[in-house]
Amino acid sequence: MSARVPGSKSITNRALLLAAAAHGTTRLDAPLVSDDTVAFAEALTALGVDVRTGDGHWTVTGAGGGPRSGGRVWCADAGTAARFLPPWAATGRGEYVFEGSGQLGARPLRPLVDAVAALGADVRPGPGGGLPLTLRASGLAGGTVALDSRTSSQYLTGLLMAAPLARAPLTVHAHGLVSGPYVAMTRALMAHFGVTVVTPEPGVLRIEPGRYTATGLRVEPDASTASYFFAAAAVTGTTVRVPGLGRGSLQGDVRFLDVLRRTGARIRLTDDAAEVTGTGRLRGGFSVDMGEISDTFMTLAAVAPLADGPITVTGIAHARLKESDRIAAVAGNLRALGVRTEEGPDRLTVLPGPVRPARVACHRDHRIAMAFSVLGLRVPGITLDDPECVAKTFPGFHAELGRLFGPRRG
Numbered sequence: 465m466s467a468r469v470p471g472s473k474s475i476t477n478r479a480l481l482l483a484a485a486a487h488g489t490t491r492l493d494a495p496l497v498s499d500d501t502v503a504f505a506e507a508l509t510a511l512g513v514d515v516r517t518g519d520g521h522w523t524v525t526g527a528g529g530g531p532r533s534g535g536r537v538w539c540a541d542a543g544t545a546a547r548f549l550p551p552w553a554a555t556g557r558g559e560y561v562f563e564g565s566g567q568l569g570a571r572p573l574r575p576l577v578d579a580v581a582a583l584g585a586d587v588r589p590g591p592g593g594g595l596p597l598t599l600r601a602s603g604l605a606g607g608t609v610a611l612d613s614r615t616s617s618q619y620l621t622g623l624l625m626a627a628p629l630a631r632a633p634l635t636v637h638a639h640g641l642v643s644g645p646y647v648a649m650t651r652a653l654m655a656h657f658g659v660t661v662v663t664p665e666p667g668v669l670r671i672e673p674g675r676y677t678a679t680g681l682r683v684e685p686d687a688s689t690a691s692y693f694f695a696a697a698a699v700t701g702t703t704v705r706v707p708g709l710g711r712g713s714l715q716g717d718v719r720f721l722d723v724l725r726r727t728g729a730r731i732r733l734t735d736d737a738a739e740v741t742g743t744g745r746l747r748g749g750f751s752v753d754m755g756e757i758s759d760t761f762m763t764l765a766a767v768a769p770l771a772d773g774p775i776t777v778t779g780i781a782h783a784r785l786k787e788s789d790r791i792a793a794v795a796g797n798l799r800a801l802g803v804r805t806e807e808g809p810d811r812l813t814v815l816p817g818p819v820r821p822a823r824v825a826c827h828r829d830h831r832i833a834m835a836f837s838v839l840g841l842r843v844p845g846i847t848l849d850d851p852e853c854v855a856k857t858f859p860g861f862h863a864e865l866g867r868l869f870g871p872r873r874g
């Protein structure tokens with residue numbers, strides 16, 4: 465079966481930002497259309513960028529630098545909007561206010577705020593240190609800045625994408641970086657728009673002043689979203705193929721396939737597709753560090769009770785700082801389903817055993833909803849308290865899962 469997996473959120477929102485900063489008009493083919501990317505596109509429109517959304521493609525006519533006239537920006541639930549847009553605004557002129565949902569306002573932003581302030585912007589975070597954020601911009605100075613990257617890689621991505629628009633070279637010393645593959649993606653996409661990031665030594669990144677040039681880009685299917693369909697193949701003993709997600713993918717989350725291979729599924733990754741053939745049984749009895757691909761840890765953890773041995777995921781402390789505290793949310797839901805778990809600050813062990821039906825608390829977290837829907841393919845009677853929250857990254861998720869595997873019986 466071939467799964468219709470929509471475009472990568474991370475690529476779509478980076479491409480939107482880079483296109484907005486570029487000279488000329490960029491065409492994005494197969495962008496993700498979901499709450500996070502629509503919020504990002506609307507934020508750019510609020511900042512004076514011409515974004516046109518067509519059927520299957522979007523075009524962006526760039527400002528050729530930073531935004532010029534200030535504005536009020538609604539980031540909704542999108543971490544990428546809150547972390548990518550303020551550094552870019554700081555390269556422009558005017559006064560900006562960034563707001564978002566209560567959920568996004570509770571997520572950390574301080575390291576980015578401190579770095580942008582050190583580079584010359586007048587930035588005031590909200591009472592909790594994050595959104596709502598007020599920023600008075602007069603261009604980014606450049607220079608050297610330290611960035612605490614232990615809680616998110618998105619701060620570094622935001623700074624890197626803004627960096628060529630600064631007046632002088634920018635050198636970032638990133639400490640304790642999590643989610644490293646997302647920074648590799650940022651660098652690859654910056655290069656696609658004509659800007660090079662150099663790494664004089666590990667953890668140090670340097671960008672010269674320069675300009676982005678508009679280009680064309682086809683957005684790959686989202687590898688994090690694909691993980692639900694791959695896991696579904698594994699637990700139902702079927703074959704699922706995702707065309708367009710191949711060996712050369714920009715997304716670190718394709719490495720979820722390596723994790724699934726450890727459970728006994730057969731994996732085929734070619735230049736232009738990824739395919740998983742499951743056995744319907746999962747091999748457990750292993751521990752895996754998913755710190756670099758933490759968006760997919762819930763996909764594994766939710767189906768782990770079906771395995772023949774315990775499965776431990778480590779390196780995921782930062783997953784507590786996303787749409788929900790994801791370690792607590794997964795453990796809490798598994799417990800409600802009668803599954804034993806052991807939780808640590810940065811880890812989760814799921815023990816095998818029978819799963820009883822229950823209502824899953826989604827915590828307004830799309831990934832909790834999607835991950836437990838996969839378990840629902842095997843356990844009748846699992847329901848979600850908020851199925852619609854999948855719209856953050858895949859509004860059509862339930863329809864696609866139902867098309868491939870039949871309607872959920874829950």
Ligand SMILES: O=C(O)C1=C[C@@H](OP(=O)(O)O)[C@@H](O)[C@H](O)C1
Nearest residue numbers: 474615616617618621643646759
């Ligand atoms: O840069 C990106 O596009 C993302 C980076 C990751 O966040 P962290 O760097 O906060 O782990 C990931 O969880 C998120 O879904 C998207």
Ligand SMILES: C=C(OP(=O)(O)O)C(=O)O
Nearest residue numbers: 541542543544759786787
């Ligand atoms: C963490 C996520 O999103 P965000 O871009 O809001 O950080 C996610 O999609 O799992």
